[in-house]
Amino acid sequence: MRTPTLAELPPIEDIWLEIDTTQQRLRCWRGPKVLHECSISSGAAGIGEREGSGKTPHGWHYIRAAIGGDRPENAVFRGRRWTGEVYSNALAExxxxxxxxxxxxxxxxGLEKGVNRGGQVDSQRRYIYLHGTPADQPMGMAASHGCIRLRNHDLLYIFSLALPGTAVWLHGGRQSFD
Incomplete structure (x- = not known):
């Protein structure tokens, strides 16, 4: 995966997300300044764009939709809809x-045709999300089914800043923007 040029980075005043699957970290940027950094969990099957692979895609994306802003913390979603349930250990059992x-x-x-947009590599049609996960699930290691899992408190903060249209760069290694 190539490093974006400075010209490709979002405008200096914009919020954008960097997801580093090698370090299992998310960074929320405003231009060149990191506003928030946290551990994540990406796909246990590794990195890849193919539909049905269970892998986390790379490349430039944007947030298409922000779902659940009016729901309680630990609201359970299936098919992007609230089930009416709130996660608990009893529900998990x-x-x-x-x-x-x-x-x-x-x-x-996805924003890159043939890489993460269109055909068998379309991130949106693969239903790739950033979403919350139970507190007992590991962070800092690849363990998801392809999505990006976050702790609820980190997700709530990111959700408050990263509105639909926000740029997201998924990559596999720390890069320099100098």
């Missing part, structure tokens, strides 16, 4: 097979 999508959803759309 009742449904051990579920891949829990909690609190909020930031749905990604």
């Amino acid at each position: 009742t449904h051990p097979e579920r891949d829990w999508i909690l609190t909020r959803i930031l749905w990604l759309c």
Whole structure:
């Protein structure tokens, strides 16, 4: 994956997200300044764009939709809709097979045709999200089904800043913007 040029970076006053799958870190930037940094969990199957792979895509994306802003923390989502449930250990014991999508959803759309947009590599059609996860799930290691999992408190902060249209760069290694 190539490093973007300075000309490709979002305007200096804009919020944008950097997701580093090698370091398992998310950084929320305003231009060249990091506003927030946190651990994430990307796809356990590794990095890749292919539909059905369970892998986390790379490249430039944008937030297509922000879902769940009016729901409680730990709200349970299926098919991008609130189930009416709020996650608890008892609920988890009742449904051990579920891949829990909690609190909020930031749905990604690829910007690079043939890389993460269109055909069998389309991030939006693959339903790639940033979303909350139960507190007992690991962070800082690849363990998801392809989405980016965050702790609820980190997701709530990012959700408050990263509105639909926000640029997101997923990559596999720390890069320099100098």
